[in-house]
Amino acid sequence: MKALIFILLLLSFSFAQLKVVVTYPWIGELVREIGKDKVNLHVIAKGTEDPHFVVPKPSHIAKMRNADLLIIQGASLEIGFLPPLLQQSNNPRIQPGRQGFLDLSQFVELIEKPQRVSREMGDVHPEGNPHYNLDPHNIPVLAKAIAERMCQLDLSNCSLYKTNLEDFLQRFKNKLKEWxxxxxxxxxxxxxxxxxxxxxxxxxxxxxxxxxxxxxxxxxxxxxxxxxxxxxxxxxxxxxxxxxxxxxxxxxxxxxxxxxxxxxxxxxxxxxxxxxxxxxxxxxxxxxxx
Ligand SMILES: [Zn+2]
Missing domain, CATH: 3.40.50.1980 (Nitrogenase molybdenum iron protein domain)
Structure with missing residues (x-):
């Protein structure tokens, strides 16, 4: 009986998808490229929305409650909508500082960092310009960071994630030349x-x-x-x-x-x-x- 339960547990783990929530569609695309069918992905913002002013919805909280990993753009871009969602998700695994929380802004050099950090004038870029994803040369390093974190959280699929990453990087590199x-x-x-x-x-x-x-x-x-x-x-x-x-x-x-x-x-x-x-x-x- 114990052996059967063990096998069932093992099966459920090996077939379980990594549950990933991301704030923006472009981050979702990287997760999809790397994780393919091993990942259950939820994207908070729509591509047509102002990334600073995304409408928070209860459906996002439900997805965040069960998530293994939350990936954000950071640099205060999500400050208008993410903190209440994070709090209400009540999921300790994806809180800042935990392994299930990944802020991509740490991997790029932010430009336009203000001398004095302040939002008092209404400036929505208090930490510098958060729109670093629109330089295509920033994408490969971010893809690598995402793959590395997915590997840490889901060792059983790590070699697959790495293969998918390499395939993506090669295709992206070819396009970079053209762009x-x-x-x-x-x-x-x-x-x-x-x-x-x-x-x-x-x-x-x-x-x-x-x-x-x-x-x-x-x-x-x-x-x-x-x-x-x-x-x-x-x-x-x-x-x-x-x-x-x-x-x-x-x-x-x-x-x-x-x-x-x-x-x-x-x-x-x-x-x-x-x-x-x-x-x-x-x-x-x-x-x-x-
Ligand atoms: Zn902005």
């Missing part, structure tokens, strides 16, 4: 963006940002601010707009500057063409080269 070649042609081009969403991408490929439609990250523009922006942003070729902010101000700024308004996806699912990490960067490259 680099296309985007390096845009070096020196001047842009304005709505939010500081694309700064890592702009920095990587040498595009020059002459300002943002928002006076501060998270703060909507006033008419006076927009006029000042137009004065200092002469010579821009693109006004970069995300999918979730109002577009009227960008349209107006683009028209006044004789620039082209380009709507760029910021995550998987932001526009219908973007179904995974590969098509995310394909689409960004294509829209910037149109």
């Amino acid at each position: 680099d070649e296309s985007l390096e042609k845009l070096k020196g081009i001047k842009v304005v963006q709505y939010h500081k969403l694309y700064d890592y991408l702009l920095q990587r490929y040498g595009l020059v940002s002459l300002g943002t439609i928002e006076p501060l990250p998270g703060i909507p523009p006033t008419a006076k601010y927009v006029e000042e922006l137009i004065k200092k942003a002469q010579g821009v070729r693109f006004v970069l707009q995300d999918v979730y902010h109002e577009k009227r101000t960008s349209q107006y700024v683009a028209q006044r500057l004789g620039a082209k308004l380009v709507v760029l996806p910021h995550d998987v699912g932001a526009v219908s063409e973007v179904k995974d990490l590969f098509s995310l960067f394909d689409e960004i490259v294509q829209r910037l080269n149109q």
